Amino acid sequence: MKKLLAFVLALALVVTAFAACSGGTTTESKSETSKTEESKTEESKTEESSEPEDDGTIHPMRIVQPGTLCADFDTGMAAVNEKLKADGVNIEVSVTRIPWDAYAEKLNLMLTTGEEFELLHVMQDVKNLSSIAGMGAIISIHDLIGNYPDLYNKFTETEWLGTIYKGEEYAVPAAWRSFDNTMSYINYRSDIAKKVGYDEYPDNVDDMIDLMKKSQDQILEDTGMKAYTWFHQNQDTAHWLHRSYDTYPFYVENSLGIVLIRQDGTVDSFYESEEFKQDANTYYEMYQAGLIDPDILNRDSQKKYDDAKFGAMLASQTFDPATGVTMQENGVEGATVDWVEAFGDDIPDMIYTFVQNLNAISATSEDPESGLKFLNWLYASEENHTLFHYGIEGTHYTKTGDHRFEQIKGEDGNALYVMDTWMTGYLPYIYFSSNTPDSHLDYYNYKSDNYVISPAAGFLFDASSVQSELTNLQTEIIASIYPIKVGMVSYDDNIVAAIEKLKAAGLDTYLEEYRTQFAAYLEANPSALENAKGTTQG
The missing domain is CATH 3.40.190.10 (Periplasmic binding protein-like II)
Structure with missing residues (x-):
């Protein structure tokens, strides 16, 4: 059934690949919308909210993004997974990068073959959230986000507005820059x-x-x-x-x-x-x-x-x-x-938008919370954010000042390890050369x-x-x-x-x-x- 569902989703994605900013809007009344938002906000901020109990099983947390991976990706990601384990977060992160010129086709193939993954990067200026949510390729996180109050509170009310599809949150914002002048x-x-x-x-x-x-x-x-x-x-x-x-x-x-x-x-x-x-x-x-x-x-x-x-x-x-x-x-x-x-x-x-880049939970994931656990960990501290995006200090970069650094480069002139902050970054934590x-x-x-x-x-x-x-x-x-x-x-x-x-x-x-x-x-x-x-x- 999962492969059949994936195949149907893939067909939907094929016919809308790189379509316009299309998707859904909320047509419920203002009072119903406000009630929904207030209820979710209070739930997400309450001190009683907590992550579900973890049985210790290591769950895969697979991210699909556009582009290509850096030369020393394996070393950097091994350090990320080691830190996750030390912090008691029982997930193992891997990243699949799809080259830009084949992005839609290869993503379709992943869905067609029933390949599972947890996080999908969403670009509002390429194919927006509702275009993807409308096909059923990603799921609502409305009932899950209350388990992660720290993650929810990292972002502003207007940034969360950019994640709404049919009255519910369908992604986590990536607040990597101001969008006042885009x-x-x-x-x-x-x-x-x-x-x-x-x-x-x-x-x-x-x-x-x-x-x-x-x-x-x-x-x-x-x-x-x-x-x-x-x-x-x-x-x-x-x-x-x-x-x-x-x-x-x-x-x-x-x-x-x-x-x-x-x-x-x-x-x-x-x-x-x-x-x-x-x-x-x-x-x-x-x-x-x-x-x-x-x-x-x-x-x-x-x-x-x-x-x-x-x-x-x-x-x-x-x-x-x-x-x-x-x-x-x-x-x-x-x-x-x-x-x-x-x-x-x-x-x-x-x-024109309250958020441009987001990360959504794939409908093919058997453990959708592993994606939220990862994002919760990623934004919990600058240390975690730096490790994931820039790698190991001394091996992949040298810190030169407050949020300033020099990346260590390979023979091709590119950074040995880097994960793009425009897809998963948080501006207060971002380093600059x-x-x-x-x-x-x-x-x-x-x-x-x-x-x-x-x-x-x-x-x-x-x-x-x-x-x-x-x-x-x-x-x-x-x-x-x-x-x-x-x-x-x-x-x-x-x-x-x-x-x-x-x-x-x-x-x-x-x-x-x-x-x-x-x-x-x-x-x-x-x-x-x-x-x-x-x-x-x-």
Whole structure:
């Protein structure tokens, strides 16, 4: 039965692989929601709550994440498991990493074969919580989290809001950075900008493009490499560009980009909007100018990071200030990368989510509590957090100061042992390289005093009733919209045919269902619109 269930889940995941931010929303009344939350909160915080009795059996705690494992993973993880045993936590941790270019396919295979694991990393900007919960691939932790009051209390009420699906918690947040400016920032090579005559980052699109052209020429002269501007991922939306529009603030869901949500709660079709036309025309100009990789839709995404290590990067939301340090370590003298609020800090930041990364319990696990036991242990102390993420002091890193360290690297220049904090990190415990610039710490800890909250910040769409439409839309958006979006073809010559194909794929049906669910969410949560009023929330 377990294999049969896994096979069904795998089929569901196949047809929705890397879909839009889709999933469920709570349609129960506000009073019922509040009662549920109050009950769970009190239960989780009570002194009487405790972990269930342990019979001493060692349970596997298997994590599935994207990416690849570090060279000395086995040594580091052996130390983690030794510490877990010493602390009386009867689990044994292992990690399976799935390369990005095969992530959806191989995860499906794990489910199809009935392979068991405990923790699945969830990325709200790739395939959000409700998309996965809606297929039954992860389970509610609502009835379990009360056994772990210390774990629950590590996170804020708003961070827990980001874990809710149909009124219940379905994951544990990963609070590895502030998300106040995830829609607002731009990173660029500030040393190159100054070299070509820009002491400050431009406050308009025309000058931004001019800076990119001049920076590209200068970087080519300095390094022999052609630099490009990138989406963090091809499915991302150009949120930074939206800050320059008269209609801002608004939010476009950050996966397939089907839905545009305005601050008054209006839900529009993004690809039929004037805002998308502005995006497409700007990127067409950039593509024609050679600022975008000509093979962007087929290029291995690792290329942008490999190039950036040696100085070849243009302004985008892909990198961070620490990239400048990496460039210097690779011989790019004087390289600096800074982040700024795109088009000026007088424009409010957009808070669109309360948590971006989460860890959920797999439906294939025979012992779901082993995942919560691990996370409870991980966040119980900085010592545990450091051991899991950075390994053994003296073997894998050397501590150089308060939350500063140097990682010991292998012959390939990569850290011998590291587990990415963006998947399981806790910001107060995170270490930074001793040469990490203060601007990078500001980037992680940034708290805006000029922001708006999207009314959709706590909303998760349940796509189960429009799954076939969503699958068809995904295929058609990649085929017909992406070339327009990245500037490969002109908007004017291609948008009419593209929209016709989207409508044939079920666009209007999808939008109707989205609007219905969102209206129900706003009715049950009137504070969502209240928080969105005005242009600045202090």
